[in-house]
Amino acid sequence: MSQINYRTINIDALDPESSTNFPMESLLPATLPQPASASDAANAATQVRQMLRGGDPEGALRTVLDTAPLGGDDRAKEVHLATVIDVLQGIRQGEMTRILEGVCSGDGGAERADCLMKYLYKGMSSATPSSGAPTPKNVVSPQNTGFSQIQARNLAEGGGGGQQMSVLLSWHERLVEIAGTGSIVRVMTDRRTV
Amino acid sequence: MATPQVHHLFHAPIADHSFSSDKKTLAVARENNVELYQQSGNKFALSDELKGHEKTVTSVDIAPNSGRIVTCSQDRNAYVWEKTPTGWKPTLVLLRINRAATFVRWSPSEQKFAVGSGARVIAVCYFEEENDWWISKHIKKPIRSTITTLAWHPNSVLLAAGSTDSHARVFSSFIKGIDTRPEPSAWGERLPFNTICGEYLNDTAGWIQGVAFSPSGNALAFTGHDSSVTVVYPSAPEQPPRAMLNIATRLLPLNSLIWNGETEIIAAGHDCEPFRFRGDENGWQLAGSLENKAGQAGGAREESALNMFRQMDLKGQAQADTKLKSTHQNTVHTIRAHDEANGVASSFSTSGVDGRVVIWTA
Numbered sequence A: 001m002s003q004i005n006y007r008t009i010n011i012d013a014l015d016p017e018s019s020t021n022f023p024m025e026s027l028l029p030a031t032l033p034q035p036a037s038a039s040d041a042a043n044a045a046t047q048v049r050q051m052l053r054g055g056d057p058e059g060a061l062r063t064v065l066d067t068a069p070l071g072g073d074d075r076a077k078e079v080h081l082a083t084v085i086d087v088l089q090g091i092r093q094g095e096m097t098r099i100l101e102g103v104c105s106g107d108g109g110a111e112r113a114d115c116l117m118k119y120l121y122k123g124m125s126s127a128t129p130s131s132g133a134p135t136p137k138n139v140v141s142p143q144n145t146g147f148s149q150i151q152a153r154n155l156a157e158g159g160g161g162g163q164q165m166s167v168l169l170s171w172h173e174r175l176v177e178i179a180g181t182g183s184i185v186r187v188m189t190d191r192r193t194v
Numbered sequence B: 001m002a003t004p005q006v007h008h009l010f011h012a013p014i015a016d017h018s019f020s021s022d023k024k025t026l027a028v029a030r031e032n033n034v035e036l037y038q039q040s041g042n043k044f045a046l047s048d049e050l051k052g053h054e055k056t057v058t059s060v061d062i063a064p065n066s067g068r069i070v071t072c073s074q075d076r077n078a079y080v081w082e083k084t085p086t087g088w089k090p091t092l093v094l095l096r097i098n099r100a101a102t103f104v105r106w107s108p109s110e111q112k113f114a115v116g117s118g119a120r121v122i123a124v125c126y127f128e129e130e131n132d133w134w135i136s137k138h139i140k141k142p143i144r145s146t147i148t149t150l151a152w153h154p155n156s157v158l159l160a161a162g163s164t165d166s167h168a169r170v171f172s173s174f175i176k177g178i179d180t181r182p183e184p185s186a187w188g189e190r191l192p193f194n195t196i197c198g199e200y201l202n203d204t205a206g207w208i209q210g211v212a213f214s215p216s217g218n219a220l221a222f223t224g225h226d227s228s229v230t231v232v233y234p235s236a237p238e239q240p241p242r243a244m245l246n247i248a249t250r251l252l253p254l255n256s257l258i259w260n261g262e263t264e265i266i267a268a269g270h271d272c273e274p275f276r277f278r279g280d281e282n283g284w285q286l287a288g289s290l291e292n293k294a295g296q297a298g299g300a301r302e303e304s305a306l307n308m309f310r311q312m313d314l315k316g317q318a319q320a321d322t323k324l325k326s327t328h329q330n331t332v333h334t335i336r337a338h339d340e341a342n343g344v345a346s347s348f349s350t351s352g353v354d355g356r357v358v359i360w361t362a
Helices: A040-051 A055-064 A076-090 A095-101 A108-125 A157-190 B294-299 B305-315
Strands: B005-008 B018-020 B025-030 B033-039 B041-049 B057-064 B067-074 B078-084 B087-094 B101-106 B112-117 B124-127 B133-139 B145-150 B158-162 B168-172 B196-200 B208-213 B219-222 B226-231 B242-247 B254-259 B265-268 B275-280 B283-289 B332-341 B344-352 B357-361
Touching: A040 A055, A040 A076, A040 A108, A055 A076, A055 A108, A076 A157, A076 B208, A108 A157, A108 B057, A157 B168, B005 B087, B018 B057, B018 B332, B018 B344, B025 B041, B025 B057, B033 B168, B041 B087, B067 B101, B101 B145, B112 B145, B112 B158, B158 B208, B158 B219, B168 B219, B168 B265, B196 B219, B196 B226, B196 B242, B208 B265, B219 B254, B219 B265, B226 B265, B242 B275, B242 B283, B265 B332
Parallel strands: B057 B101, B087 B133, B145 B208, B208 B254, B254 B332
Antiparallel strands: B005 B357, B018 B025, B025 B033, B033 B041, B057 B067, B067 B078, B078 B087, B101 B112, B112 B124, B124 B133, B145 B158, B158 B168, B168 B196, B208 B219, B219 B226, B226 B242, B254 B265, B265 B275, B275 B283, B332 B344, B344 B357
């Protein structure tokens, strides 16, 4: 017993009153959609890519934001993120404002704007270049080593990542013009992550 | 629209402010003290200081009829201040909390007040004649985090609370011997202490910063750190609400809100100006800012070239643009009805981080 190093005990884990034991699931609203699997996301991706090829970028963006797997697992979210970024990259600079205005208006337009903002921030934080199949990247060692698992920024991975970043930034600029700073604030508070 | 009356009291944040019922006395929470200002002419002059708290005062409220002042602070205490011929006399309240007190409001009956705290409880305080002190009863469940804001229902029994667990809740704070039995309403019929009459979470789940009951008490509005305002219309006890409407704005988050009649809400926050929302059960929308910006458009004067280069030399810029276009120069913390009759506020007051108290025409 004398071998226990009391200094390394995580007392927060033992204290039910501790803020680290806050039940995060209590922040999920009752309206959360049913969990979607990776195959659902892949089906949506096929449909969206078809629309994009068929010359309907606005419809593609609308569909991809409406089918966001808010209640899905990490894998489904990963697949869907790649689809969204493909759509965003498939739309020309000159058309961005027109398409955004179409997507962010009408019924549920505000939700789509907030959803797109979430994808922009997620896209900017993730290291995977969207081209090609997304590879599972979070290969974190199972035991907590105590080192933070900061991933290499995608800028280091050659030109592809930097170009993706610049696309996301120009979308971000135009979306803020339409949806305002409130949309950015809601990315931070909303627990229905994409 | 009349220009707002600006009172720039000092260069320090105002955590909370409260006017007396005759609007001649103004109490503001400044650091560890509460300062009392008296109106003289068009100005407010410092007349008294309420000293006693050892840490930042977080909230202050003047009871309109009795004139008693209640204050609470991060030192985990609350005091009730009463005016005596020799000055203001504090009475300590037994809050029994082990974290900061964050918010305090008198009930409309002035028999009770509620203190929110970081200890995940609301202390509902009332006066006990036998022992001559203010004691408290705790509302605990199911609060999961700090209480940031409180609002009383007109019947002085129901209490709305907003919390950093992103939920707005309506509780009963019925205390036997103090309260009369309230009339049954959509919130509930039998209301023993700590009954949960409603628990609301909006989709975007921000920390709740402001709550308010509508003048009739039949609707609840709350705002939070997700830049939205949510209005709830309850249907019947134990039933889901009849309507729950969320207005997601494109603004920075709002901190505080009041109702102006049953179809209008005024809210202010990090955008430093008050905004008006209009609507009813069928839908709400942002109607615009109450700031009169037209008069300030001519601000860019012609500068002489000499002056311009001198400014660029001295400050590295041609014009110092450190002043905001809004009346408040920093975040607004508190908004309160000023002149109010039958639930309609003809004017309201705001205070914030810039040390200003502003009285607006609604």
